[in-house]
Amino acid sequence: MNALIPGGATSSRLPRGLAGARVTFTRTVSICAVLLLTLLAIVIVTSLFGSEKLPARAALCTLLTLGKTSCGLTANHYAILFDIRLPRILLGAAVGGSLAVAGASYQSLLRNPLAEPYLLGISNGAAVGTMIALVFLGAHEWSRPLLAFVGALAATLVVYRLAQGRTGATPERLILAGVIVTTFLSSAIVFVTTLMDATRIRSFTFWLLGDLSGATSKLLWLALFIAVAGSIVLAAYARSLNLLMLGERDAFDLGVEVSRVRLIVFIVASLLVGSSVASSGSVGYVGLVVPHLVRLSLGSDNRITLPAAAICGAMFVVVADTIARTAIAPRELPVGAITALIGAPLFVYLLRRR
Amino acid sequence: MLEARDITVTYGSRRAVSGVSLTLRPGNVIAVIGPNGAGKSTLLRSLNGALEPATGEIILDERPLTTYSRRSVARRISVVAQEADLRFPVTVFEFVLGGRYAWASNSGWGWETARDVSVASEVLRETQLESLSGRLMNELSGGERQRAVLARALATEAGVLLLDEPTANLDLAHQATILALVRKRCDTRETSALVITHDINLAAEFSDRVLLMKEGSTVAVGPPGDVLTPALLREVFAVEVLVDAHPVSGVPRITPVHQTLR
Numbered sequence: 001m002n003a004l005i006p007g008g009a010t011s012s013r014l015p016r017g018l019a020g021a022r023v024t025f026t027r028t029v030s031i032c033a034v035l036l037l038t039l040l041a042i043v044i045v046t047s048l049f050g051s052e053k054l055p056a057r058a059a060l061c062t063l064l065t066l067g068k069t070s071c072g073l074t075a076n077h078y079a080i081l082f083d084i085r086l087p088r089i090l091l092g093a094a095v096g097g098s099l100a101v102a103g104a105s106y107q108s109l110l111r112n113p114l115a116e117p118y119l120l121g122i123s124n125g126a127a128v129g130t131m132i133a134l135v136f137l138g139a140h141e142w143s144r145p146l147l148a149f150v151g152a153l154a155a156t157l158v159v160y161r162l163a164q165g166r167t168g169a170t171p172e173r174l175i176l177a178g179v180i181v182t183t184f185l186s187s188a189i190v191f192v193t194t195l196m197d198a199t200r201i202r203s204f205t206f207w208l209l210g211d212l213s214g215a216t217s218k219l220l221w222l223a224l225f226i227a228v229a230g231s232i233v234l235a236a237y238a239r240s241l242n243l244l245m246l247g248e249r250d251a252f253d254l255g256v257e258v259s260r261v262r263l264i265v266f267i268v269a270s271l272l273v274g275s276s277v278a279s280s281g282s283v284g285y286v287g288l289v290v291p292h293l294v295r296l297s298l299g300s301d302n303r304i305t306l307p308a309a310a311i312c313g314a315m316f317v318v319v320a321d322t323i324a325r326t327a328i329a330p331r332e333l334p335v336g337a338i339t340a341l342i343g344a345p346l347f348v349y350l351l352r353r354r
Numbered sequence: 355m356l357e358a359r360d361i362t363v364t365y366g367s368r369r370a371v372s373g374v375s376l377t378l379r380p381g382n383v384i385a386v387i388g389p390n391g392a393g394k395s396t397l398l399r400s401l402n403g404a405l406e407p408a409t410g411e412i413i414l415d416e417r418p419l420t421t422y423s424r425r426s427v428a429r430r431i432s433v434v435a436q437e438a439d440l441r442f443p444v445t446v447f448e449f450v451l452g453g454r455y456a457w458a459s460n461s462g463w464g465w466e467t468a469r470d471v472s473v474a475s476e477v478l479r480e481t482q483l484e485s486l487s488g489r490l491m492n493e494l495s496g497g498e499r500q501r502a503v504l505a506r507a508l509a510t511e512a513g514v515l516l517l518d519e520p521t522a523n524l525d526l527a528h529q530a531t532i533l534a535l536v537r538k539r540c541d542t543r544e545t546s547a548l549v550i551t552h553d554i555n556l557a558a559e560f561s562d563r564v565l566l567m568k569e570g571s572t573v574a575v576g577p578p579g580d581v582l583t584p585a586l587l588r589e590v591f592a593v594e595v596l597v598d599a600h601p602v603s604g605v606p607r608i609t610p611v612h613q614t615l616r
Contacts, residue, residue: 022445022447022448022451023448024465025465108442111441111442112441113441113442239455239458239464240455242448242452243452243455245441245442245444246440246444246449246452247439249404249435250435250452252404252424253402253404253428253432253433253435254428254452254453254455254456254506254510255424255425255427255428255429255455255456256424256455257424257425295442295443299443299445299448300442300443300444300448301448303465
């Protein structure tokens with residue numbers, strides 16, 4: 001590990017985990033490759049679990065041929081695997097990746113390890129957008145992610161405007177502005193809920209807590225595309241975010257075009273949060289816990305933190321959703337309840353460790 | 355070469371800096387002194403483009419500062435602020451490599467070149483932080499951390515260094531170390547530096563010229579011997595001082611004479 005630090009550093013107290021090694025291209029690519037293979041393994045394994053038991057060997061066989069041969073799987077089982085489970089698992093991966101990478105970016109940009117889409121009111125903005133689409137434009141499928149994005153971006157810009165002081169936006173002001181926007185939008189959610197009929201309120205409450213079962217295939221592909229493209233765009237600003245993490249003034253002095261990078265991160269993160277919320281409601285704690293765990297084990301360099309957070313976020317939500325749909329099968333829990341159950345104690349532990 | 359021509363910087367209707375001119379020539383160290391609120395930091399922030407002057411012009415290497423991109427300004431002008439406030443674990447080496455950002459071919463998922471790494475290693479040697487390069491920044495002492503901040507600024511290889519109270523909160527030995535490093539860089543590398551400091555004796559010892567400011571305006575500018583006089587210091591700080599020659603270096607030595615002692 002020390003060999004990577006020129007000058008032959010022999011510090012007796014290297015940081016925890018692998019964080020002492022300087023992040024290089026080779027190291028980042030190999031870590032991401034290992035994480036991607038793990039994610040793939042998790043996707044395959046979790047697709048075998050569910051209220052309906054699938055024959056493992058036949059299911060694995062048909063998964064490895066990407067569904068081209070059925071390997072003796074019955075038509076019913078084949079449909080469960082490819083039409084119900086796999087889309088849901090892929091959606092979980094897209095949502096988890098989106099929320100984790102958005103959270104990690106906000107934390108660097110705002111220099112606040114506790115910052116995340118929910119705290120800033122962005123998720124609530126997206127939720128209000130989705131609800132307006134559901135209530136007033138129910139027939140148009142695309143209106144949901146579109147209005148969720150608009151809601152998320154509007155919430156972001158309002159938070160940003162509110163946070164602007166005479167001498168610019170400080171992280172503290174920004175978080176406070178986020179709290180104001182969050183509480184305001186929560187009232188808006190309650191208000192729109194009262195406009196719904198009684199039968200929809202229950203499924204809506206379920207959705208609000210995070211529910212991966214409702215997305216159509218179009219929304220699934222959109223969420224997957226945005227998760228991958230958004231993560232790539234944010235990772236492309238990783239080096240700027242590394243300096244922003246040390247303070248806007250430092251970043252500016254060292255050559256970062258602070259306002260441009262901030263705007264891009266806001267827009268891309270709003271897209272990520274918007275598409276997640278539109279397809280699966282509010283899955284909490286992902287954007288907070290995953291980046292923390294990644295930083296603890298891999299260090300703070302965003303060139304590795306951002307891609308690793310995206311992949312680990314995907315794993316986290318896929319595993320959490322598997323628990324959600326198997327724990328009390330055939331009934332289901334909202335995945336957001338599981339992520340919160342795992343996330344909240346872990347977060348307390350992280351806070352106490354600091 | 356960095357030049358300010360009659361610049362005025364305002365916050366709303368308040369003039370923080372008014373009509374200040376100065377020239378930073380290669381090899382020169384200018385110390386800026388004055389009471390709190392004299393506009394010293396505002397002057398520094400405007401010299402690297404962070405604040406735009408309401409009137410007047412800043413010229414960097416014969417071109418207006420506003421015609422440079424942010425990144426090319428950062429390759430030419432480097433700022434050392436007071437201690438960095440770190441909220442994420444970053445190693446000293448990673449921190450110092452941050453100074454190479456402006457030299458990267460792209461801003462994002464770019465990677466440091468072999469040259470970036472060798473420049474960073476060199477400044478770590480220069481600032482005697484070599485053995486700490488794998489440590490986390492928040493494990494360092496105040497003096498070490500401030501040296502790391504200076505190392506990062508030196509890693510930019512900028513020809514102009516702007517230092518905003520780089521020795522605040524440091525003990526006697528560390529104050530002198532920081533300024534000696536800056537002086538050495540200016541003497542050997544055609545670099546110029548502007549240092550804001552509250553320590554008039556350090557200013558006298560390490561600078562070629564002193565800019566004395568009060569309420570946003572220049573009171574005097576010139577060699578330490580001409581500017582650090584009892585009359586001018588009384589005018590600016592409203593305090594009586596004794597000025598004699600330092601027994602070793604011969605530069606002016608300033609001793610305040612407080613009411614209670616008279």
